[in-house]
Amino acid sequence: MKFVGKSIKRVDGVKKVTGSLKYVDDMKMPRMLYVAVKRSPHPHARIVSIDTSKAISLKGVKDVITGEYYTKRGGLYLEDKNFLAVGKARYRGEAVAAVAAESEDIAKAAAELIEVDYEVLPAVTNAIEAMAPNAPLVHPDLGDYKVAPVFFPEPGTNISNHYKLRKGDAEKGFSESDYVFENKFYVPHVQHVPIETHTAIAQMDADGYLTVWASCQSPYAVRQALSAAFDVPLNKLRVISPAVGGGFGSKAGTTLEGIIIPLAMRSNGRPVKLTYSREDEFENAYVRQGLHATIKTGVRKDGKILAVQNEFIWDGGAYTEYGVNIVKAAGYASAGPYDIDNVFTDSYCVYTNHPVGGPYRGFGMSEIHFGIEQNLDIVAEQIGITPVEIRKINGLKSGGRTGTGEIVEVSGLIECLDNVIRDIELDKVEPASGPNKRRGKAIACGWKAPSMPNNAASSAIIKLNEDGTAHLLVSAQDIGQGSDTVMTQIAAEVLSISPEKITVRTGDTDHTPYEWQTVASRITYSAGRAVFEAAQDAKAQLFELAQIKLGVYKRDLEMRDGFIVSKIYPDRKVAISELALGLTFEDGSGVHGPIIGRGAFIPPNIRNADKKTGLGDHPVVFWTYGAQGVDLEVDVETGHIKVLKVASSFDVGQVVNPQMLEGQLEGAILQGMGTALFEELILKDGKILNKSFVDYKIPTSDDMPELVVSFVENPEETGPFGARGVAEPAMVPTAPAIANAVYNAVGIRLSTMPMTPERVLTAIKEKERQSK
CATH class of the missing domain: 3.90.1170.50 (Aldehyde oxidase/xanthine dehydrogenase, a/b hammerhead)
Known part of the structure; x- marks a missing residue:
């Protein structure tokens, strides 16, 4: 029976819809x-x-x-x-x-x-100004801070990381270009606004054993950070994350846990709890960093891009301990999913006196692609070719080279682009719904790699029960993306037992095995591969026993619906339940004992890039490619944008659960629409002026357009059944596709998000004024 590729029901669905799933803030202790x-x-x-x-x-x-x-x-x-x-x-x-x-x-x-x-x-509230030589220093002691060796702070400045990418000879590329263009873009800070605000409880026992219950995405990463910060050995520190009500990156690191731990240490065993209000969440949880982007492009008449030079200045906020990695990821992805021989990028993480910047769905890719994909449309129009042509000419194909010089083995980019062009009916001119409306269609592409260290490990344990059911132990956190269900499907596929017979347990550093972090769209890939290996380990143990029991060589055995069956003599079979505790012989003796499968995985052959140039032959494990198309209307009297339809296509390697995968893309599109049209933290002199849902707007069901989702399946060789991650990449092209469609509709180029009615109307009026 096949389970991978099927839309099975979420294993946590009943508990979530009935409200019986307990989150940290539901916990009451004496x-x-x-x-x-x-x-x-x-x-x-x-x-x-x-x-x-x-x-x-x-x-x-x-x-x-x-x-x-x-x-x-x-x-x-x-x-x-x-x-x-x-x-x-x-x-x-x-x-x-x-x-x-x-x-x-x-x-x-x-x-x-x-x-x-x-x-x-004196405060610095602009990242560009914060880079000035005479700017007030947010961290004068930056040179004394401990930093991972792949990040490059500049002591005596506000620059906490300066990532450089130097491929080829950009100056030579510009000199050989027929045209050179330069464009600037700005992306503001936004908030993650998960339904569940941050909550944590800490309790220290009399023997110095510290337990932390936290609404966190990555219990092991939080444990590591807290252990180092508070000098608690790992065997005396337990982090439990029973359930997470949305994260999007905001719950990836540590936030409020470090406030309550010192109090717990002084409270004689009493548990200590802190829950953020919604206003706290806006101000004191991570925000997405702001970005000032400048993109210079050299191109031939035929549309081939010869050189690109990028400057990304990131507003990292008051503390950039997580943000430095976003800036690095943006740097090595700065060429976009395009084959460009000469790339020169400076990506700066800058301290300001703003709220703390951190990971947000897309991890820098959504921000840089807002500029990259608009810039491509601008260049295409200037040289007289279509947006599709410039992408097909320059898009990465098998055998091409990324911005870091890595050779591309498999790329589904052009297939995804063709799917989107078909589904959005790009060339079909359709009427607007009224005299004040203008209709526009456009496309954008995107890519993302898992931003993780070379040794980002995953592990899994499968325990078989004596009735043939199983417990699956992982520390991959289901933050709404459905990982519990996907892990269950992978295990069920290998063991050929129904997913209903597998119970998954996650999020307890004392009882579930190591997981680096639930970030980077890596869980289906990394944790899924660990589950695959654990199931294979259990299967191998079962086959060792079954060949004795059945008198059939293990090479001639297969799993089938809860049984180990002879391929040659199908009537020879033994139920998994009979072997779950080992094999018992007629004389009462036995061998082996309980079946416990162990799986571990580290992405193979990832190697550090050169520190000076950023070049490397395999700096990331894989890239996920995709494209989106948008059909929208703009009201030229009010400036209101109505997104009518979005088509999205991504190369996911292997679809594990079609329904949940569609849900991931649909959610990413709506979230991308939010940042494109509504969301912006309004900051004045370092103060957030809109830290509530009264003033900070997110999209609702009323804003949902028609969605057409498709997938390309070029298997990822090292992924479980060929799967790779897509949860974050699916958001990357949304905002630039909307911006390009607005231009197609009314001829205005919006270089700043969000594209509010006020900004749209101002740009329309300015265009009319200039045309007179």
């Missing part, structure tokens, strides 16, 4: 203490003094701490972050003190009583 935080009202200020006496004297308050209690910095990639401000506050809303009390109300009242004396410092 003698729980609740935490409130005192936050800085200034974007940049030295902390002169903190008076906590009134707070600690309030009835019901058990403890108050400041950053001076624990001054060690933490961070996954760059150790630049204190969980409570030490010495100075670097953004509005930064935690400077925390209170633990018997109730939330008491904790909040006590936090209000804390008195902080600040010396306000």
Whole structure:
């Protein structure tokens, strides 16, 4: 029986729709203490003094701490972050003190009583200005921070990472070009706005054993970061993530856990809990970094791009410990999915006195493609060819070379593009729905690789039960993408048992095996391969026993519907349940014992790129390619954009669950529409002016267009059954496809997101003024 490639029901579906699935904020424990935080009202200020006496004297308050209690910095990639401000506050809303009390109300009242004396410092609230030689330094001690060797901070500046890509000779390429163009684009900060806000509980036992329950995507990464930050050995630190109500990258690293751990250490075994309000989520969880992009392109008359030069300046915020990796990923992907001989890119991660930047679905790719794909349409029009032609001329094909010099073995880009052109009916001119409406269609392409270190490992364990059912243990977190179901399908396929007979358990560092992180669209690929290997290991053990039981060589056995069956003599078979605890002989003796399958996986042959040039023959494990087309209307009187239809096609290697894969693409499209049309953190002097759903708009079901989704299946050799990840790549082309369609409709080029009615109408009026 086949399970991979089938739309089986989600294994967590019933619990989620009935509300019986328990999240961290649902957890109530005896003698729980609740935490409130005192936050800085200034974007940049030295902390002169903190008076906590009134707070600690309030009835019901058990403890108050400041950053001076624990001054060690933490961070996954760059150790630049204190969980409570030490010495100075670097953004509005930064935690400077925390209170633990018997109730939330008491904790909040006590936090209000804390008195902080600040010396306000000059703030930097623009990433370009922050790069100036005389700009105030957000982190004067940057040179002393511990940093992973693949990132390159520049001490004495606000640049926390400068990634360089140098392929070929860009100057020579420009000199040989018939045309040279330069365009600028800007992408603002946005928030992830998961339904579940960040929540964490910490409890330290009398023997120094620390348990943290957290709404986090990556329990093992959080455990590692917290262990280093608080000097707790890994065997004394347990991280549990029972369920996650949406993440999109915002729950990939550490946020509020480090605020409550020092309080838990001082609370004599009492659990300590902190839950972010929605306003906290906007201000104090990760935001997507802002981007200033400049793209210079040299092209021949026939449409072949000879050179590209990129400058990406990223507004990383007050702490860039995770953001430095986004900037690196954007750098090595900066040529886009195109075969260009000469590429010169500088990608800078810059400290500012803004909220902390971090990973967001697409991990930098959505941001840079907003410029890359609009730039292609601009260039095509200027030299007199179509947007399709310029992409087909330059698109990566088998045998081509990426921006890092890697040879492409398989690329479904052109197939995806053809699917989209067909499904959006690109060449068909269709009427608008009214006299003030203008109809437009356009396309955009995109790509993404899993941004992970070479040793990003996954592991899995399968335990067979004596009735032939199984427990699957992984630490890949299902944050809504459906990984629990996909892991179950992969195991079921190998063992040839129904998915209903497999129970998956995740998210407990004491009891589920190691997983690097649930990020980078890598779970189906990496964790799925570990599950595949674990199931194969269990299968091999079963075959060893079955050949004894049946008197048939194991090479002549196969799995079939819960049995091990002889290929030659089908009547010779034994149920898995009979062998789950080993093989018992007629005299009562036995061999082997319980069947436990173990699987581990590290992507093979990924090698570091050259530090000076960014070039490498295999710096990433694979690329996921795709394209999208958009059909929309623009109201020329109001500036309102109505997306009518989106066609999307991606090369996914192997479809594991068609229904869930379609859901991933549909969700990514809607999320991409949100950033394209609505979403923007409005910042003034470092202050967020729209930190609620009243003022920060996201798309709803009313905004959902007609969606046409298709897939290309060029198998990924190292993936389980040939699968590769697509959850993030599916969002990458959406915004530029919308921008290109707006241009097709009304002839205006919007270089800034979001494309609000105000911006559209202003551009239309400016176009009319210039045409007079």
